[in-house]
Amino acid sequence: MEYDETSKRLTVTRMDGPEDRDPTERESPAWIDIETAIRRLDGVACTLLVLGIGAPPVPHMAIGGGEGGQYIVYTTADNKVFYKLINPAAPPGKCFLVAGGQRGDCDRRMCIGLAEVLRAAKTYAETGQEDAGLVWEKQG
Numbered sequence: 001m002e003y004d005e006t007s008k009r010l011t012v013t014r015m016d017g018p019e020d021r022d023p024t025e026r027e028s029p030a031w032i033d034i035e036t037a038i039r040r041l042d043g044v045a046c047t048l049l050v051l052g053i054g055a056p057p058v059p060h061m062a063i064g065g066g067e068g069g070q071y072i073v074y075t076t077a078d079n080k081v082f083y084k085l086i087n088p089a090a091p092p093g094k095c096f097l098v099a100g101g102q103r104g105d106c107d108r109r110m111c112i113g114l115a116e117v118l119r120a121a122k123t124y125a126e127t128g129q130e131d132a133g134l135v136w137e138k139q140g
Contacts, residue, residue: 071117
């Protein structure tokens, strides 16, 4: 049987977002659904995507932002310890993002580009783990 990426079974079992006004949870999303939702994040009407494993609320990965191609990403297994995706090459300063409808300023190290977000999300969707080839900072 030929490998078909669209039908590959994922570890992620639920997806919330990306539309802020539509809280509908989608069960058993395919990778194409997740990638499409990430690409829809715009920092205006679509500001947060949550990828979950099992019963809500945890474990999950949250991806917020999108305006200007900048995102913030974290994972948590218990809502106590969080792993935030970091851009170690970022210049000092702050970036402004809207995530979950809330505007906030973040350390530039936490403002991530689309390619890294897609890589992190794909690894998480397939394995339920952070991508070891990316830089994660533990908090909590």
